[in-house]
Amino acid sequence: MGAYIIRRIGQAIIVLIGISIIAFLLLYAVPADPARIIAGPHATPDVVNQIRINLGLNLPIWEQYLKYMGNLLHGNLGTSYIFHTSVMSQISSRMGPTAELALGCWIMELIIGIPLGIYTARHANKVRDVVISALALIGISLPVYWLGLLLLFAFGFKIQIFPLGGTGGIYYLILPSITYGITGAAYYMRLLKSTMLDVMNQDYVRTARAKGASERRVIYRHVLRNALIPVITFAGIDIGTLLAGVVLIEETFNWNGMGMLAYQAIGNQDIPVIMGTVLLLAVFVVLFNLIVDIVYGFVDPRIRYD
Amino acid sequence: MSLSWKKGLGTVASIGMIGALLAGCGTNSTSPASSNGTNAGGTSSDSSKPVEGGSITLDSTQAVPDLDPAVAFDTTSAEVDEAVYQQLVTYDKGSYNIVGSLAKNWEVSQDGKTYTFHLRDDVKYSNGDPMVASDFVFELQRLLDKKMQPKPSPGSQFFLDIEGAQAYYDGQAKTISGVKTPDDHTLVITLVKPEQFFLKILAMPFLSAVDPKFVKQVGNAKLDTSEAMGTGPFEVQTNNQNEVVLVRNPNYWQKDSDGNKLPYLDKVTINVNNNEQVDALHWEQGQTAFMSPWLMGGDGIPPSAYPTIMTKYKSDVLKQPQNSIYYIGLNMKPTLDGKPNPLSNLKVRQAIEYATDDSQFIKINNGAVEGLNQPLPNTMDGYVKNLDPSATYKYDVSKAKELMKEAGYANGFTAEYWNENNPTDKKDDQAFQSMLSQIGIKLDIHEVTWKDFLTKAMSGTAQMYWSGWQQDFPDASDFLNTLFNSNQIEPGNNMNNYSNPQVDQWLNEAEYSTDSQQRDELYAKVINKVMSDAAWVPTIQNVGYYTIQPWVHGFYTSPVMYDPFGTIWVDPGHNS
Numbered sequence: 001m002g003a004y005i006i007r008r009i010g011q012a013i014i015v016l017i018g019i020s021i022i023a024f025l026l027l028y029a030v031p032a033d034p035a036r037i038i039a040g041p042h043a044t045p046d047v048v049n050q051i052r053i054n055l056g057l058n059l060p061i062w063e064q065y066l067k068y069m070g071n072l073l074h075g076n077l078g079t080s081y082i083f084h085t086s087v088m089s090q091i092s093s094r095m096g097p098t099a100e101l102a103l104g105c106w107i108m109e110l111i112i113g114i115p116l117g118i119y120t121a122r123h124a125n126k127v128r129d130v131v132i133s134a135l136a137l138i139g140i141s142l143p144v145y146w147l148g149l150l151l152l153f154a155f156g157f158k159i160q161i162f163p164l165g166g167t168g169g170i171y172y173l174i175l176p177s178i179t180y181g182i183t184g185a186a187y188y189m190r191l192l193k194s195t196m197l198d199v200m201n202q203d204y205v206r207t208a209r210a211k212g213a214s215e216r217r218v219i220y221r222h223v224l225r226n227a228l229i230p231v232i233t234f235a236g237i238d239i240g241t242l243l244a245g246v247v248l249i250e251e252t253f254n255w256n257g258m259g260m261l262a263y264q265a266i267g268n269q270d271i272p273v274i275m276g277t278v279l280l281l282a283v284f285v286v287l288f289n290l291i292v293d294i295v296y297g298f299v300d301p302r303i304r305y306d
Numbered sequence: 307m308s309l310s311w312k313k314g315l316g317t318v319a320s321i322g323m324i325g326a327l328l329a330g331c332g333t334n335s336t337s338p339a340s341s342n343g344t345n346a347g348g349t350s351s352d353s354s355k356p357v358e359g360g361s362i363t364l365d366s367t368q369a370v371p372d373l374d375p376a377v378a379f380d381t382t383s384a385e386v387d388e389a390v391y392q393q394l395v396t397y398d399k400g401s402y403n404i405v406g407s408l409a410k411n412w413e414v415s416q417d418g419k420t421y422t423f424h425l426r427d428d429v430k431y432s433n434g435d436p437m438v439a440s441d442f443v444f445e446l447q448r449l450l451d452k453k454m455q456p457k458p459s460p461g462s463q464f465f466l467d468i469e470g471a472q473a474y475y476d477g478q479a480k481t482i483s484g485v486k487t488p489d490d491h492t493l494v495i496t497l498v499k500p501e502q503f504f505l506k507i508l509a510m511p512f513l514s515a516v517d518p519k520f521v522k523q524v525g526n527a528k529l530d531t532s533e534a535m536g537t538g539p540f541e542v543q544t545n546n547q548n549e550v551v552l553v554r555n556p557n558y559w560q561k562d563s564d565g566n567k568l569p570y571l572d573k574v575t576i577n578v579n580n581n582e583q584v585d586a587l588h589w590e591q592g593q594t595a596f597m598s599p600w601l602m603g604g605d606g607i608p609p610s611a612y613p614t615i616m617t618k619y620k621s622d623v624l625k626q627p628q629n630s631i632y633y634i635g636l637n638m639k640p641t642l643d644g645k646p647n648p649l650s651n652l653k654v655r656q657a658i659e660y661a662t663d664d665s666q667f668i669k670i671n672n673g674a675v676e677g678l679n680q681p682l683p684n685t686m687d688g689y690v691k692n693l694d695p696s697a698t699y700k701y702d703v704s705k706a707k708e709l710m711k712e713a714g715y716a717n718g719f720t721a722e723y724w725n726e727n728n729p730t731d732k733k734d735d736q737a738f739q740s741m742l743s744q745i746g747i748k749l750d751i752h753e754v755t756w757k758d759f760l761t762k763a764m765s766g767t768a769q770m771y772w773s774g775w776q777q778d779f780p781d782a783s784d785f786l787n788t789l790f791n792s793n794q795i796e797p798g799n800n801m802n803n804y805s806n807p808q809v810d811q812w813l814n815e816a817e818y819s820t821d822s823q824q825r826d827e828l829y830a831k832v833i834n835k836v837m838s839d840a841a842w843v844p845t846i847q848n849v850g851y852y853t854i855q856p857w858v859h860g861f862y863t864s865p866v867m868y869d870p871f872g873t874i875w876v877d878p879g880h881n882s
Contacts, residue, residue, distance in 0.1 A: 033761050040379040040460035041799055042778065042788075046475075047458045048797075054457060082371040083547065084456045084527045090547070149583055157587045164591065165584045166577070254579040256548045263580060264369065264547065269757045 001297060008293055012286045019282045020072075024065050027271050033057075037269050038081055055081065068275075077279075078272035080265075087276035090261060097167055098257030101249065102242040104173040108181025110235065113188025117231075120189065121196035122219060136186035148179040148252035165254035176253040180246070184238075191234055195227040202226075233292055240288025244281035356566060356860065356875040361573035362595035365585040369547040369578045374530035375514040376448045379460045381868075384511050385600040386545075388868040389552055389574070391514035391536035394423050394442070394493070395505050397866045399873075402687070402780050404505045408437065408515055408537065409493070418500030418820040425491040431517045432541040432555040439487040444518040446485060448526075450475045456527050461512040464778075467504075469496045499818045502825060506779040509866075539569035539872035550576040552871070560872065570860070570875035576601065586611035590619075595858045595876070599628065599850035600868050606851040609672050609730075615853055624852040626863035627685045630776035631678055631785070634662070634738065634843040635802040637769050642722075649721070649769060653713035655840035659699035660706035661745045666737045667846045670730065674851065678844040680833050681785055685865055687822075688782030688829040697837030706745045718746020724762055724771040727753035731772060734845075738772070766796040766803050772845075773801065780866050782829045787813045790836050804841045855880070 035051040036043075052058050056067065071078060077087035116136070120129045155175060156164040162175050199205060200223055208222050209215075247259035254260075258277055265273035366385075372378035375391045396407040406412070409423040429437040449459045450471055466472050469484025484496040497504060507513075515537050516529075524533040534542040539560070540552035552574040560568045579585050586608050588594045599606040607615050607623070615623065636658060640650045648654050664677040679698070682689045710716060723739070725731045732753060739749040749770070754762070762768050778784050787794075791813045794800035809832055816828035836842075854861050857880035860873040 034757065036760060036764065036797075037757050038457060038460075042379075042463050043460040044452075044463050045797060046452045047460060047462060050452050050458050054455065079456075083369070084531050149581075152584060153587065157591060160591075164587055164593070165579065165581060251580050252584075254577075254581055254584060256578075260580060261547070267368075268371065269755070 004297055005294055008290055008297075012290045015286055016279075016282060020069065020279055021065070023275055023278045023282075024068065025061075027275055028057075028061060028064060034081060034269060034271055072279075077276040080270050080273050082265075082268045082270045082273075087272050090273060091258060091276055091280055094256065094258045094261045097255060098243060098246060098250070098259065100173065101176060101246055101255055101257055102239060104177035105180035105184065105246065105249065106235070106239050106242055108177040109184040109188055109238070111185075112181045113185035114192060114231070116185065117189040117192025117196065118219065118224065121193045121200070121223075121227075124193070124197060133190075136189050139182050140186045142183055144179060144183055144248045145252045147182060148176065148249065151175050151179055152253070165252075167255055172253075172255075176249050176255060179252070180242075180249050187238075188231060188234070192227060192231050195230050196223055199223045199227045233296065236292040236295070237288055240285045243284040243288075355564075356562065356570050357878055358566070358570050358875070359572055360876045360878070360880070361571060361575065362858070362874065362876060363575045363577065364594050364596065364598075364601055365579045365588055366550075366576050366601040367578070367580055367582055367585070370545055370550055370576075372530050373532070373534040373542065373545060374526065375511040375516070375536075376445060376454075376459045376461070377457055377530060378511055381600050385868045386542070386550055386552070386576070387511045387514070387534075388538070389540045389871040390534045390538045390542055391511060391516070392538050393509055393511065393514050394425075395509050397509060397864060399870075400862045400864045402866060404509060407509075418502075419498075420494065420496045421504065423493040423495070425493060426559065427491050429515070429537050429559045430557040431515075431520070431537055432535055432557055433517065433520060434557055435517050435519060437515050437517075437537050438490040439493040440490070441515050441518060442493055442513060443482070443485050443487060444521075445513055445516050446471075446482060447474070448516075448521075449512055450482065454526060456530070459512065461510065464507045464510065464512065467497050467499060467501055469498050500820045501818065502820050502822065503779060503781040503783060506781055510779055540574065543573075548578055550578075552576075558872075562873070569872045571871065574871055582608035583610055586615065589853055589855075590614075592855065594855075595874075596852060596854045596861060596869070598852050598869050599626075599848075607674075607853060609674060612672050612674055612851075615851075619853060622853050622856060624854060624861075624863050626850045626852065626865060627676070627683065628776070628848040628850045629683045629686055629780060629865060630774060630848040631681065631683050632667075632772065632774045632845045632847070633678075633681065634658075634845060635763070635768065635771045635773055636840065636842050637766070637771075637802045638805075638841070639766070639803045642767060642769055647769065648713070648715055648719050651713045651715075652840060653709045654715060656699070657706040657709035657713065657745055658742065658747070659840050659843055660702045660709065661741050661747075662699075662738070662843050662845070663701045663741055664845055665701075666741070667734055670733045670737060671846065675846040675848055678847045680837055680844055681789060681842070682782055682829075682833065683847045686777075686780065686782060686785070688786075688826050688833075690830045690833050693837060694834045697834045699837075699840075703744050710745050710747075715746065718748065720748045720750055722752065722769040723749040724752045724754065724759055724768040726756045726759045726772075734772060763801045764797055764799075766801060768801065771801065775799075776848075777866075782825070783813075783817055786829055786832050786836075787817055790832065790841065802842055804836065804839070806835065806839065809835055 035048050035055065035057055038051050039048045056064060068078065075088065077091070079086055080090060116132055120132050123129045152164055152175060155162045163172055166172055205218060205222055208218050246257065247263055249255065250257050250259035251263050262274060262277040265277065366382060368382040370383050370386050371380060372383040373387065375387045378384055378387050392407050394407060394409040395404050397403065398405045408425055408429055410426050412421055412423045414421055425439055431437060446465065448454060449465055450462050452458045452462065452475060462475060466475060468482060470479055470482045471484065473479040474482045486494040488494065517535060520535050521529055532545055539555055539558050541555045543553045544551040554569055554572050558568060562568055585597065589597050597606050636649045636655050637647065638650050639647055641647055668675055668677060680690060680693060710718065723735065725735050735751050735753065739751060742749055763771050763773060775785060775789060788799050790800060790804050790809060792800065792805040792810050795803055795805065812828045812832050816825045819825050850863070852863055857877040858874060860870070860875050862870055
C-alpha cells in the first residue's frame, strides 16, 4: 500500500508540474506584452521597457519559468501586476469564502440529489420517475449564471427574502447554494438511481425480500448502504472540482472568493494572479483525486495493483 | 486611460439576453421614490439647503488598481483619486472652463511659455501637514522618474515639454530647471514651447499635491494600494479588491457658496461587484445612490438594464456625451507580411467608407451611442460641422462597388481584421463583415484578448481593426496628434501607419500655437485631409448615462471630470 501511495503522489506531482508548464507557456509565451498594457497608451518606450525589466519580462522564457518555480518552492507566488500585493496574500484572503461557498453548494447538491435518487430508483419507470428525471435533465442544462440571476431577481428583488448577492453569513449563502444545488444535484440523482437499480438486482437483496424484510428496510438497510459507495467517491472528487468551479457562481452572486479573484485577474490581464489561482485550483483537483484514489485503495485492494 | 474604456462597453452586453428577460418581468413597487428630484440636464435639483452628514453606497465593476495619482491611468482609479487628491487647476462645474483649485490664480508670460501659479495658503493634507509649492516639484520628479518602483508613471510624456524635464527624465540632470518655487506659495513652470492645452494637462490627476514626508514614510507601493493621503474632500479608509471606503477629510479647505464646509457626506462606500445586472437591481432597490459611467467602467446603465431604466426611471437619468470614439483602422502600409496590401489603395479605402453603415452599429448598441463622421466627437472644440464633400461618405453600396472596380478589385479580396474578443464587439464585427461582403471584401476576423489585440495593433501589422479612443484631456490634439501624426507610428497610437508630411506639419503647428482660432483652422484641415484620404472609418461615439436617486442632491455631470463626491448631499434618512 505504501508503494501505491508513493506512486500516486509522484504522479500527482508530475501532473502539477505539467499544468504549471502549460499554464506558464499559455500566459507568458503568447506574443503579447503585459508591460504595454500596464503602461497605457501614452507611455514612452522607456517606461514600457522599465516596466518590462521590473517584472522580469526581459528574461528568456525558460529563465522566467525557472525563476517562477524557484519562488514557488519558497511559497512565493509572485506579486500582482495591477495591485502590487503578493498573490499569496490575495489568494489566502479569498480561500475562506470559496471554501464556504463550495461547502454550501456541495451540501445542497447532496440534499437535493440523494433523496431524488432514492425516490426515482424506488419508482423506476413510473410516471413520477420520468417527470423527475426530465426535470433533472433540465437542471443539468440550465446555465448557472442564468438560473442565479433569475433567483436573485425573484427572491432578492421582487420578494426580498435574500440579499442581492455579496457575502456576509448564512443568508447570503442560500441562493448561490440552491442555484448550484439545482444544476449539480442531477448528477448525484442519476448516479444513485443507477447504482441502486444495480444493487436491487443482487441476490442478497432478493434474499432479504424473501426473508420478509419490509421494502423500507430493504432499501435503506441493504440497497442504499451499498449503492452509496460510488456516490461517496464521486462526492469526494466533486468537492475538489467545486472549489475550482465556482467561478460563475461567484461572479453571478458577487461572492468575493477565488473564482472572483481569477475572473477579475483575467479582466485585468494580471498574469501572476491568474497563474496563482490556476495552480492552486489545480492542486485542489489533483489533491482530492489523490485522496479518493488512496481511500479507494484501502477499500478495494485490487486498485493498488492496477 | 485611452483605449481601456473600450473593454467596458464590450463586456456589459454579455448578459443582454438575461437583461431582456428581466426587463420584461414587469414593474414593482421597490423602485426609487418619486422621480421628481432630478432634471435630465446635467444636475440633480437642490430643492432645499444642503444637509451635512450621511453616507452613500455605490457599485463598481472594477477594483481600484492605482491610488497613487502619478501612476493612475484608468477611469476607476481616477474616480477615487479625484476625491482624494487635487491639482493646481480644475474644470468649472460641468464645463470645459479651467478654474483655480490649489492655485488661487496664475499668470502666463507673453510668449506663452512661463506659468506663475499663486497657491492657496489655507490648504492642509488630511494628516494636517500644510501644502506648499515644493510638493508639486516633488510630485513632478516622481512623474519623470522612469525608474520609479513599483512602476514608472505612464503619464510622463505629458510633462516632457517643461524646460529641463527631458534632461531629468534621461538622468542627465538632478533637478528640473523649468520648475521654481520662489516661496512656499508660488510655483513657476517654464515650457520649452508654448502649449495651448498645458492647463488641461495640469488638471489631469497626474500632477496632484502629495505630501513628500508622507510618501517617503509609506513608500510608493503602499501609496499606490492602501495609503492614499491628499488635500481632497475625502481620505481613504479602506481600499481592497472588494470595496473602497472614503471618509470625510477633517482638514478639507473648500467651502460651498454659503460658507458651509465641504464635503457634506461623512462616508462613501464603493462595493466592487462584477455583476452589472445586479448593480442595476441594487440601484432600483434604492441601495445605491447613483450609477455612473466612471464607476461602471462602461455606459453607466448596463445595456441589459437600459430598456427598463429608460422606461421606468427616465426622469432620474442624466445624459452626458463623452469624448470617446470608435473607429475601424485601415492599415495603409504598401505591404503586410510580404504581400501587397490592397488597403494602401485610396479607392479601396474609400469604397470601405461608402460600404459602412453606421446605423447598424448604433442598433447593436441599443441606441445608447451616436454616429460619428470624423475623428473627433461632436462635443469637442475643433469638431468640423460641415466637412468638405471629399471628406464625406454617405452609405452607398453601388458607389463602393464602382470604386472597387476602378481600383482593380472588382472581384474583391480577403482582408485580416482584428478586434478584442467581447460580445458587443463580436456583433459589430459580424455586422461589418456583412457590410464588406457586399463589395466583395471577405473579412477574416481575429477576435483575441485585449492584451493580444493591443500588441498586434500597436506593432502596426493589423490590416484592419476595430478600436477606440477616449480623451485624456479635452483638446483636439489628444485625438488628432496622437492618432495621425507619423511620429506616433509604431510603437505609438497611429496603428494604421498614416503618414502625410503636410498633415504632420499642420499637427505640429497646431500643437504649439496659442491662437485658438488658428488651431481650429489647422485641425479642420487635418480632419478634412485624413477623411478624404480615408485613413480610417469613424463609426460611433459614446454617450454617458447616469441614474441618480431623487434623494441625492448636488450631483452634476461633466464632459471632463469624474463624479463630484465633494458636493453631493443626501436627504436625511436616506443614508445607504
